[in-house]
Amino acid sequence: MLSDLKIFLRLMAxxxxxxxxxxxxGSVAGLVTGGGLTNGVERLFTIILSEDNSLSTSQVFGVAAAFPIIFIVLGVCVFSSAYLLNYAGLASIRDLxxxxxxxxxxxxxAYFQASKTGDLISRITADTAALQQTLTFIARNVLTQPATIIGAVFYLYWVAANNEGVYKIYLCLIALPIVIFPIRNFTRKIERKARKQQEDLGELTNNLAQNLSATREIRAFNLQERENSRFASRLAELFISQMKVVKYQFGLSPVVEFCSSIGLSIAFIIGYYNGVPGGVFTSIFLALYLTYSAVKKLGTFASELSKGVASYQRIEEILASPVDIDDPDQPIEFDNIQGEIEFRNVSFSYGDTIALKSADARIQKGDxxxxxxxxxxxxxxFANLVPRFYDVSHGGIYIDGHDIRHFRVDELRNQIAVVSQEPVLFDDTILENIRLGRQDATDEEVREAARQAFAHDFITDTSNCPNGYDTLVGERGARLSGGQKQRIAIARAILRDAPILILDEATSALDSESESKVQAALDKLVSGKTVLVxxxxxxxxKNANKILVFNDGEIADSGSHQELFERCPLYQTLYNQQLSS
Structure with a gap:
């Protein structure tokens, strides 16, 4: 438990x-509870059980006043301790x-290709929420309960030193070490079950994320029943793992309480037959009760701690994941980049799957x-390796003769604009979605980029976009048509004005009228730039002056359309297939 607790203390460092x-x-609160409260109870019951009525009014009120004072001190200390530790805990969760x-x-x-989106969301949200719950529980118990035990044991020692025969009562303390064994056993099992619970929650979240991202396909193929069945199955798995955590978490408390009750019963028998005064015996009984109660809460605390550790381990896996693509120690600065791209014996694999083999290519500036x-x-x-979305497994990629791994990653990507086949827009205004191309661009520069992409007219048409450039596009641009989204993405690339362009079939989502407009914009955009299409x-x-033909991860041939059509059977086949269709 101490090693687990160190994790949380490091977290709040x-x-x-x-x-x-x-x-x-918290220590003051525990000592006041274990020592001060028990002492007050002894004085109170000694007076109540005594037949001596000779106490003065001031003495009676003095004893009576002790309890409000004790509980004022106790309340202030407990509140302040919990508040401060919650502050540290919640701030640590925020930072984490x-x-x-x-x-x-x-x-x-590559990390995201090997991971499930829903599981990542679950780790960032659900696992950190579980950590927060653990830290809140720690704030209430980790400090006060050990101090309560110390205060109570100190009081018991003081009573034994001043009352004959009392030390025999302490034989009941032998029950304390016994409860350590079930606590250790239960907490180990809880940690394993809690991790399984969080993994099942991650699978459930992933299932939900997939469902919400495919609403159209689900309705088109009538997959509602299938999705309901899959989700219900995930819920059942999560329910089973949750109940296993509940079983061990709440099964611990009765075991500790049973051991404690045996100790208290022994204390009663020994106290009775040794003639311990009523007031003293009452305070001893309270001290023992507080000790056993604190131990029980520490047992619950240990189970909560195990759950928190299981969540932290899942979060730690993200933090420990290597950042394979990093900046060099001594980066080269970009200086008047020309845009020549060269692949030298480049190979790349997705795990065990070879995607590119010994690729050699040279693309001149303006090609x-x-x-x-x-x-x-x-x-x-091939295209994704240029902006270092992945790093080559073998060989090297060069821009203007420099290995791209010698540039800072953000500087390299500032020299490249990308327009995807399925453009991604954020749930923000049209203005801000275009401005992503160059975040320091003025509003007028954004509008000019939109004009060049033939997007300005539909943006300013209030029937399409009620608020013009301030219209919210919705999640992933859901409130816009495919062609409109594509033109905004192209405007974003125009605004970036990068010397290297990567176009992934940038006009595929457009109707014929929009395609002709955007193609004209693209013709202007690519002028003087190096373009990968x-x-x-x-x-x-049709405007390409160089074509690379890929087959099974290799560059099978390269040249102009005419050259390839005459000598490359694969190119001929691909071309004729599309021509006939």
Missing amino acids: DHKKSVIFSILL RAKVFARVQCLPL ICALVGPSGAGKST IAHRFSTI
């Missing part, structure tokens, strides 16, 4: 002052969430280079 003051105040989120932003795309080939041939991988339709590569 940035708030040492609050933790230290909380420890001091920010740290985990920042870590997620640094992780390579419009189309990447063609069957699905899964390596086109997208991931081509799925051959009609989109």
